[in-house]
Amino acid sequence: DIQMTQSPASLSASLGETVTIECRASEDIYNGLAWYQQKPGKSPQLLIYNANSLHTGVPSRFSGSGSGTQYSLKINSLQSEDVASYFCQQYYDYDTFGAGTKLELK
Amino acid sequence: QVTLKESGPGILQPSQTLSLTCSFSGFSLSTSGICVSWIRQPSGKGLEWLATICWEDSKGYNPSLKNRLTISKDTSNNQAFLKITSVDTADTAIYYCARNGAISHYFDYWGQGVMVTVSS
Numbered sequence: 001d002i003q004m005t006q007s008p009a010s011l012s013a014s015l016g017e018t019v020t021i022e023c024r025a026s027e028d029i030y031n032g033l034a035w036y037q038q039k040p041g042k043s044p045q046l047l048i049y050n051a052n053s054l055h056t057g058v059p060s061r062f063s064g065s066g067s068g069t070q071y072s073l074k075i076n077s078l079q080s081e082d083v084a085s086y087f088c089q090q091y092y093d094y095d096t097f098g099a100g101t102k103l104e105l106k
Numbered sequence: 107q108v109t110l111k112e113s114g115p116g117i118l119q120p121s122q123t124l125s126l127t128c129s130f131s132g133f134s135l136s137t138s139g140i141c142v143s144w145i146r147q148p149s150g151k152g153l154e155w156l157a158t159i160c161w162e163d164s165k166g167y168n169p170s171l172k173n174r175l176t177i178s179k180d181t182s183n184n185q186a187f188l189k190i191t192s193v194d195t196a197d198t199a200i201y202y203c204a205r206n207g208a209i210s211h212y213f214d215y216w217g218q219g220v221m222v223t224v225s226s
Contacts, residue, residue: 001169034212036153043202043216044153050210087153091211094168095143095155 002026002090006098012106019075021101023088028068032092035064035073038100039084047086048073080105108132110142110203110217117223124190124222128203132215135161135181139208142186144177146199147219154199159186160208193224 003026013019023033031051036044046055048064051071061076075082083105088098110130118124126144133140141160147153157177158166167175176189186203200221204213 032210036213043219044213045216046212046214049212049214055214089153089155089212091206094166095158095211097153097155099152 002029002093002096004088004090004096004098006088006101008101009099010102010104012104013078014106015078015080017078019078019082019103021073021086021088021103023066023071023073023090023098025069025071025090025092029090029092031067032090033064033066033071034089034091035062036087036089037082037084038087044087075103078105108205108215110205110215112201112203112217112220114201114220114222116221117225118193119226120194120224121192122224124188124193124197124224126188126190126201126203126220126222128186128188128217130184130186130203130205130217133205134184135159135179135186137161141206141208141211142179143204143206143211143213144186144188145202145204145213146197147202148199156190156201157188158206158211164208195224198222198224 005024033051035048038044052064114126143158144156159177200219202219204216
């Protein structure tokens with residue numbers, strides 16, 4: 001099984017700040033990685049797929065990068081509506097998710 | 107417009123079989139390359155992929171739960187189903203269905219989720 005290690009578990013940032021969340025896979029996942037945003041009481045929403053492709057309708061302040069076993073999600077100019085939990089998912093071999101990052105406003 | 111909606115029993119007792127239904131619109135499970143998956147999330151915790159069924163009836167299961175899971179579909183009625191046998195309290199969670207592609211297995215549309223509680 002491919003394990004996904006996501007960091008940090010929680011994050012506090014100010015409006016307008018740039019935030020980075022990382023996921024490390026236990027083996028090469030060849031860019032088979034997606035990022036999701038989940039607000040309290042809601043279902044996850046796709047942000048990024050194939051490591052760096054922005055899903056339709058997602059604001060351009062979200063971006064994804066990485067390769068091999070190391071991937072990151074960057075949020076530029078943090079907005080209040082970005083307060084949420086974020087999960088990575090590898091889909092190179094079956095599907096496994098990271099444990100999540102809870103993003104709060106400072 | 108793609109929508110998915112889960113339905114289930116709400117509460118069931120340990121050792122029973124959980125039956126879930128995903129009703130969807132805006133796409134067809136007879137379209138080449140389209141799949142529907144089930145994912146669950148215990149309260150306050152992370153996401154766990156359970157199973158996937160695709161347009162040509164191929165199926166995939168989480169290896170850690172494979173012996174307890176059965177996924178199926180009714181293409182004509184735009185529904186997918188999941189059965190989980192021998193449930194216990196660890197199966198208490200919100201259960202989501204989601205659409206994904208057969209090759210790039212990310213989930214582009216999700217249902218609202220249905221809460222399932224296993225309790226005696």
